[in-house]
Amino acid sequence: MEKEKIEEALGIIWKLKELDDDSIPRLEEEIKKETRESMLDYLLENGFITKEGEKINLTKSGGEIAVNIIRRHRLAERLLHDVLAMEKNEIEPSACAFEHILSPGVEENICILLGHPRECPHGMYIPEGECCRKAKTIIESIVVPLSLLKSGDSGKVSYVLTHNHPQLHKLMSIGIVPGVDLYIHQTFPSFIIKVGETQLALENEIAHDIYIRRC
Secondary structure (H helix, E strand, O other): OOHHHHHHHHHHHHHHHHOOOOOHHHHHHHHHHHHOOOOHHHHHHOOOEEEEOOEEEEOHHHHHHHHHHHHHHHHHHHHHHHHOOOOHHHOHHHHHHHHHHOOHHHHHHHHHHOOOOOEOOOOOEOOOOHHHHHOOOOOOOOEEEHHHOOOOOEEEEEEEOOOOHHHHHHHHHOOOOOOOEEEEEEOOOOEEEEEOOEEEEEOHHHHOOEEEEEO
């Protein structure tokens, strides 16, 4: 069995379990659609998954492969979207190709470059890598939280990372949307930024959720 097909199938299982949409028929349908093969029996026989009644679970080895492929895919999406400025609806094919060829060293460098992002452009969780767990100081990167910038810095809003929907809508209503340019006037006691001809004051907690692509 091809390594890429195994990775693809295990990644699909991880994603569908993440969405709580992991019935056996659903898994079989998605795996066959992506790999052109019915692979659950193979994965079961080779110790990548277990089956308990109507429930499929990843084993330790299967889980490690799945997490790694998901991490590489979503980091590739962030790179394509944040650094290469590709639209979200354009990045999937390239990210699918990257996920199978990124070496651990390159994957780690991308993660460091992007400032250890927590979510992909579609809002899905990016599993932590060793570099994320070891990061204890501010890392110079292209895309960083607004809260890490200094007075006089400028950049372009890359994305807003928050599960607080009222807060997200408020930011959008005042013009804090992906692609907009901003300038930082001050950072203490609150952030004062300029967006277009408008000056806005932001609390540090909110500034931490706004990710900026440095100019």
